Amino acid sequence: MSELTQLFPQPLWQWFAQICAIPHPSKHEQALSLHIQQWAKDKGLSVIEDKVGNLIIKKPAFAGMEDRKKVVLQAHLDMVPQKNADKVHNFETDPIEAYIDGDWVKAKGTTLGSDNGIGMASALAILGSDSIKHGPLEVLLTIDEEAGMTGAFGLEAGMLEAEILINTDSEQEGEIYMGCAGGVDGQISLPMSWQSPEQSNSSFNLTLSGLKGGHSGVNIHLGRGNANKLLARFLFDYADDLALELVSFSGGSLRNAIPREASISFMLPPENLTALNQAIADFQALVREELAIADPGMLLTLVEVPAHTKVMGEDSQNTLIDLLHVCPNGVIRMSDEVEGVTETSLNVGVISTHDDSVEILCLIRSLIDSGRSEVTGMITALTHLAGADVEFSGAYPGWKPDTSSPVMAIVRETYNDIYHKDPTVMVIHAGLECGLFKEPYPAMDMVSIGPTIRYPHSPDEMVNITTVGQYWQLLLAVLERIPVRG
Structure with a gap:
């Protein structure tokens, strides 16, 4: 997968290649979790594994941005294990065989795990950077999102300090999600x-x-x-x-x-x-x-x-x-x-x-x-x-839309400034974890963004390379614009 690591943005794709190399289907995320924990400790970052297995990693603010509101970037550790009938693959032991096809990254006969591996990779790439500007930052990586949302159900009040949550599990560039279905x-x-x-x-x-x-x-x-x-x-x-x-x-x-x-x-x-x-x-x-x-x-x-x-x-x-x-x-x-x-x-x-x-x-x-x-x-x-x-x-529960959300307004305005067009503000018919996070953190302001992913949960899954770059640029610009604490 060395070809993936040369794509833009390199830090994100380098992390995604590592994620693909470590098996992490739902209920079997421990190997990837341990890899991330060891990396975070080697970087001198604070990392906590909570009672159910979620990871919470904290990073100090970039110099001069200590007074900004705290933000948590959120993704899930697991991926959906689906393969074609003629594909020999054990999701618990075998790496994902990702490859480039034009402007898309796909996998050979299996799900790719760009849902939510790209979002996870973006959060880890930001944690590993010394040059990206952001205020006090937390990264929340939940377990078992695809098979029961065990991690989101088990997240306890008091584990997070952030006022704003940016969920990275959306699958269409140019769309901002402010609500989702329950199930x-x-x-x-x-x-x-x-x-x-x-x-x-x-x-x-x-x-x-x-x-x-x-x-x-x-x-x-x-x-x-x-x-x-x-x-x-x-x-x-x-x-x-x-x-x-x-x-x-x-x-x-x-x-x-x-x-x-x-x-x-x-x-x-x-x-x-x-x-x-x-x-x-x-x-x-x-x-x-x-x-x-x-x-x-x-x-x-x-x-x-x-x-x-x-x-x-x-x-x-x-x-x-x-x-x-x-x-x-x-x-x-x-x-x-x-x-x-x-x-x-x-x-x-x-x-x-x-x-x-x-x-x-x-x-x-x-x-x-x-x-x-x-x-x-x-x-x-x-x-x-x-x-x-x-x-x-x-x-x-579903995530009830909040049309007055300050972070949604920041994302919308930032997108317009970068791409000179308005994004579409949407509600998604999928089970984003934001609805569950509202239980222990009712005052948290939330928004969800992501790159374009086609056919998730199937072996035809693919992620668009250009939109990964666009998502990355938007995410970094939003972090830089987070306002100071009131």
């Missing part, structure tokens, strides 16, 4: 009964792949295919006519990523194989036509496998298919207040089959608490009808 996980558990299969039946696996996937918040409005929902639709349309005996259903890997792949195992009367192949061809053509613009690459692959010894009971199979097919997914409602922004959504993210149940993991997001409650109510009612159980957990 909650929903886990549906459908009991399973099993029976012996028809002895003459053949066994197959059918895999649906080729979809774009992406972030289940910021990409949810793009109309991309959800592998779980599409495969459930196939079963709803054809399972009865083909006399399929379902063995398992699995799909997706993260509740906050739009599932790109899903598969089913089943048994089938041999005389129905021709009809099955025709159904696969018809369904693939139909979906490709429907998603010709949003997600045209869907592929169905059928493979014969050794015979299974048990299949789902008829009632269990029918209930599962109906439940998956009718379960809401995607955009539930667009915002009336913020044009073009999703208000409420649901992602049917992960499906897994177990000995006694099929588990369905969803993520519900909304800019408003009532929207989130409405969808949890819909899911609860649906599970009642299906005879399933549902448990909601990990609820986190």
Whole structure:
């Protein structure tokens, strides 16, 4: 990754190359955390690891700026671990293989981790500089943002002294974020009964792949295919006519990523194989036509496998298919207040089959608490009808927009001065940690900025090199303009 370290700004890209070299998927950030802690201590900086594993690093002000308001730069340590099916990669042990493609940095067959590795790299680069002008500075690096926001939930009052927080987890240059969605996980558990299969039946696996996937918040409005929902639709349309005996259903890997792949195992009367192949061809053509613009690459692959010894009971199979097919997914409602922004959504993210149940993991997001409650109510009612159980957990609040925010005004004016155009002030349909930080630090003034990142949470993730430079220039200029303490 030496080519990355020559990009502008060099200090940022040098840190990003180090971050890529140290595995740090959600729940496994300790190696990267220890590396940063040792570096900070070697630099003579104050570094604290709190009770849950967040890092807080403090740096004195640049000479002459000691009277400025204290600022905390915030990023998260973890990255989303997603890879293509044909990519051999262990996120807990293998480095990310980043490379330059034109004006973009990408990764070979995996997520890149620019979400939020670029923001983390920018904060560390500022900590390591002796020439960047800033007032008293803190850097907060949280754990487990992508898999439950454990770090943000665990941040205690009194750990930070700053009056202003700059979150670096936004993904579009030219946009300033002043609010975000809240969310909650929903886990549906459908009991399973099993029976012996028809002895003459053949066994197959059918895999649906080729979809774009992406972030289940910021990409949810793009109309991309959800592998779980599409495969459930196939079963709803054809399972009865083909006399399929379902063995398992699995799909997706993260509740906050739009599932790109899903598969089913089943048994089938041999005389129905021709009809099955025709159904696969018809369904693939139909979906490709429907998603010709949003997600045209869907592929169905059928493979014969050794015979299974048990299949789902008829009632269990029918209930599962109906439940998956009718379960809401995607955009539930667009915002009336913020044009073009999703208000409420649901992602049917992960499906897994177990000995006694099929588990369905969803993520519900909304800019408003009532929207989130409405969808949890819909899911609860649906599970009642299906005879399933549902448990909601990990609820986190949204970040309510503050149009009078002083730091937002500074960022907006600074952007205009540098680029001679106004940035767009936005609310993002994603779970930035700012809403949780408002609990222990209700008076903290917050804003979120970042470079342009495309397709986060998928192996197509990429970050635009030019916008990283623009983000860096904006961040440094904002730090220099932070006002004196009142």
